[in-house]
Amino acid sequence: MKAHLHTDWRDIPDTARGAVAALGNFDGVHLGHAHLIQALHTARPDRKLAVVTFEPHPRELFRPQDPPFRLTLSQERFAALSALGVQHVFQIAFDREFSAMSAEDFVTRVLHEGLGLHHVACGMDFAFGHRRRGNVAFLTERTAELGIGLSVVPPLSDALGPYSSSRIRRLLQDGYPERAAEELGRPWSIRGVVQHGDKRGRLLGFPTANIALGRHLEPARGVYAVSVRMADGGVYPGVANIGRRPTINDGQESRLEVHLLGFSGDLYGQTLSVALHTLLRAERRFDGLDALKEQIARDCTQAMAYLSTHEFAPVTART
Missing domain, CATH: 3.40.50.620 (HUPs)
Known part of the structure; x- marks a missing residue:
């Protein structure tokens, strides 16, 4: 209903x-x-x-x-x-x-x-x-x-006390989306409209959908294994970066950039819901774009391996 x-x-x-x-x-x-x-x-x-x-x-x-x-x-x-x-x-x-x-x-x-x-x-x-x-x-x-x-x-x-939004915020900021999911009853998601970026991801061979964090909490900066729900209900695995992209520029605005695995198409203007499942690595600077490209490829492989071996059904409340 x-x-x-x-x-x-x-x-x-x-x-x-x-x-x-x-x-x-x-x-x-x-x-x-x-x-x-x-x-x-x-x-x-x-x-x-x-x-x-x-x-x-x-x-x-x-x-x-x-x-x-x-x-x-x-x-x-x-x-x-x-x-x-x-x-x-x-x-x-x-x-x-x-x-x-x-x-x-x-x-x-x-x-x-x-x-x-x-x-x-x-x-x-x-x-x-x-x-x-x-x-x-x-x-x-x-x-x-x-x-x-x-x-x-x-x-x-x-055992840690009452469930609370504040407690979940701390878990996300400390880089523990799995534990946050246990207390939410589902993976934590950021929902937003895909905006035009600088297309650097496409040049690296990994096109990304860019979503402003806006009023959302900023979780720990780094690379995550994610699942992405489309407006039509379809769900794709993905790898996402949250942060300021230190290898490419010194921009002051954190953003969410997500690469959908197995998807090709135009996402501009669409509303996506990006669920964070696990933090793969912290944000860091690389020695040039070639090193960054190699790491992104490893991130994609690691994200797919993680997502293929974990199920993300809603968690039952613990009483």
Whole structure:
């Protein structure tokens, strides 16, 4: 069943009202988020399953000078939530006006009147409203008064503590996409539009699709074995470089460049989803283009060997 995306909480169709919704930012849509959504569905299986989330992430509004940190942008997050069985995604525009809304108005005007929610679920540390003055205690009291059910769900944890987006970001920045995949329930992906580059890869014999990292987190720089999902659903193995290409130039902008193995064709303007599976080697400078070309050939062989011996089915949540 395909989920429905709603971006205006003031204009929700009757068919989407009366749902039960999990509340949060859901950056990454990791196993902890899946645990929250499943707990809600278990509590109220008779109702349409929904999520209330925000775009952009509040941190992007309040701290625009911070380096990009997002695990999933809107489109990728929506796809991940849909895969979990969510039927309605209420994506609230988080702007200056909305950030000034009181906790009382968020519960009354948005959750109750705007979305018509029957039951909500959140984590134990959920905070909301102007200056995050709303907390679980307030939510418990106010939802009871409005006749809205509430589930406060303890976090899903392992030996290292609760699953969190911050923990997954650290794993990716440290070069461990396999471990990040275990906590996400799927490989981490960067989705973006293929842009024109300087065509150096084509001259080296390894044409690449260039995708700006944009607001995505920058993982450890280096070369990765990847799989690439096309707009039509087709998937190709590949090898990708994330970094500043020190052998070719001293550019200041990191980028994602991916070479699809076994593919030939024009990808400019297409939206690709590039899943990182393992870091093959760190970024480094080579003594000339011939040495770089030889290394890229070895990278392709190593990437294909890795991908051919690993399966990337979704990981089951560990409880």
